[in-house]
Amino acid sequence: MNVLKSSRCLLLLTVLLFTNLPSALAGKVLVFPVDGSHWVNMNILIEVLHSSGHEVTVVRTASSWYVKEHSPHYKAITVTLPEPINIEKQDFFISFLSKMLEIQKHGGSPIAFVQFYWQMLKILYGMHWQASQLVVEIFENPMLMKQLYEGRYDLVLIDPGLPAGVLVAHKLKLPMVYNVRWITSGEGHFVVAPSPVSYVPAALSRLPNRMSFGDRLKNIFHYVLNTCIDHFIVRPEYDKLVARYFGPETDFYHLLQGADIWLMRSDFVFEFPRPTMPNIVYIGGFQCKPSKPLPPDLEEFVQGSGEHGVVVMSLGTLVRGLPSEITTEIAAGFAQLPQRVIWRHLGERPHNLGNNTLLVKWLPQNDLLGHPKTRAFVAHGGANGIFESIYHGVPVVGIPLLFDQFDNMLRLKVRGAAKVLDVTKLDRQSFSAAVREVLHQPSYRDNMQRLSRLHKDQPIQPQERALFWIEYVMRHKGAAHLRTDSYKMPWYSYHSLDVMAFLLAVVLAVGGAVVLIIRYLCFRLCRRQKSKRE
CATH class of the missing domain: 3.40.50.2000 (Glycogen Phosphorylase B;)
Structure with missing residues (x-):
């Protein structure tokens, strides 16, 4: 009888343990998506998180046409902007494509090239200015900020193509996970991993990884162009926000590069080989699955x-x-x-x-x-x-x-x-x-x-890999041990130019000293020989 009672108690405890397991492991995730096709990817991750017992809250704008306010997989926080972000307008890409096709019809002439980039830069600046207003609307709304603080989220999942969520995560002091391929300056690898332009094609360069001398010239041109666009067109609006809300000692680029995990929507079956980092996790193809019967x-x-x-x-x-x-x-x-x-x-x-x-x-x-x-x-x-x-x-x-x-x-x-x-x-x-x-x-x-x-042919499927690393960040309150601090170094220190300058100075000093000593010895020798002749 006692054995039977003990067995029943053990069974009851086991049932209670497994009944409470999802809630014990469940986390709270705050999500900042980008509209359009990027949302298709983000929504898949959200569904995976929801099915694993996590509570998801999505920050969206009132004009969003893909990110819906009501969903069985997430709760929404809706922010009204003074003006919709361009990619939230359904006719934006139609008109943009028409303009681009018209320019491209004139071939590769310098005038067509300048027209193309002028049109693109105007749109890019407007898009990021509009996105920066999302940060203002959030930070200037005390009730919303109170709601975000009281949400006690475990991490922020961000698409950094429009990096409003980066600033919010920093304000809330929460770990960041990126669902990423593109950031403000182009392809994400270029700000988190070494990217030698001798064999890593710059974003939008249309170049392979095996480049001729002419290709490498073109690649450097595209890399410099992308860097200039980021520094002079995109970053100024976010720099203003960082100075306004965090003070002049904080650098926007350091915030952007400081994500704990980069879920990179790429795969080296498709992507060209290149250097990477320990906090980059490759989830290319995570949306793919076996086909179902057709209607x-x-x-x-x-x-x-x-x-x-x-x-x-x-x-x-x-x-x-x-x-x-x-x-x-x-x-x-x-x-x-x-x-x-x-x-x-x-x-x-x-x-x-x-x-x-x-x-x-x-x-x-x-x-x-x-x-x-x-x-x-x-x-x-x-x-x-x-x-x-x-x-x-x-x-x-x-x-x-x-x-x-x-x-x-x-x-x-x-x-x-x-x-x-x-x-x-x-x-x-x-x-x-x-x-x-x-x-x-x-x-x-x-x-x-x-x-x-x-x-x-992978030991773990991309979707499972993404879920594991999101939960890893939840369990450990971040993944700082996987991040390098190289992005905080001055550019001359990152490229060891200061070390090379010091070593060059040492070589010159030693070489100069040797030359002076030799000249001195030669001078002494000449004087001694002259004295003997006299």
Whole structure:
């Protein structure tokens, strides 16, 4: 009887222990996302955290069109800005793309180059000025600051592309984890890890890692240009905020570089090899997963393709439509193929659409790419689509449009897994020929499937790796032991110029002393010989 009672007590204690385990391990995470396609990535991490028992609070703006106020996975804190951030306007990327395409049509002339960068810099400055106002609205709202302090969060999860959350985390004295590839000055590696420009391509340079002398000149130019843009266009607005709220002794760049963990949305199967650091964790492809069955109507369309299979086309979440003169050429090129085509298209319907092409406003991209009848993927080169195509081993026809899409497509092209087209020179013949090349040359599919095997051959999946390191920071109240303090060093100390100058001075001093001694000895010897002759 006593044994039975003891067993029941032990069972009850075990049940209570495991019932309370999630709450005992649960943490509170404050999230600062960036709208648009970046939110797609952040939302996946939020769902993972929520399913693991963590409480998530997302700071959003009232004008956000992707980050919703109500969600089963998080609570929202909504901040109203005087003016919406550019990327929160649904027509922003349409008008921006139109201007960029118009400039690119004039070729690589110096005037076109200056126009391109002038337009980009105006937009970039406006975007970061608007983002800086989010910090002002938060810090100048006593009720909101009280709410944030009383939230007793364990860490702040930040997309540092718009780094308002960095300043808030510093004010709350909380550890920071970045969900990152891009920061204010470009690709995140360049501010946290050594980045020799002799073999590490600068952001937006469109260069491979094996560079000729001319390529290295171009790479240094892009690196210096990116640094100047960051120092003179982006940073001044945040420097003003840091001086205003933290004092002149605090440096914004030090705050930005001081994250405990960098969850880098990259993978060396795709990225070129380069130096890294112990607090960088690679989670490239963490959004990828095995495909699920398609909706019945879509499955019927796919199965109707027979032995030819289907081609999938999508230009991502940001760009809602290409100019009609380009979509007309694409539609005509698709009409020449025996394959069926599923095209995510939100603009005006092309008048010459072929009977083999299905236009949809939304498509289950991951599930379509994982379907055995999918033969090729026509894409703009966004990171999400790139990794899903790698995961499922589907070769790509690239039509890069903006920002890092050109660099992304270059990496696939170098690995023989993609054919890349210039959208400003695209016509139905060149487009159809490119798709046929990718469909019928086995090397494209073979190379992409090789990348897929390499990407999947990991001891732990990227999503699990991301969760582990977020919880690691919670458990240890940060990860300061993984951070280097190199970013706090003056530039001349970082590059050891002061040491080299000291050693040079020593060498010169010793050399000078030796020369003086030799000259003195020679002088004494000459005088002695002269005295003997006299």
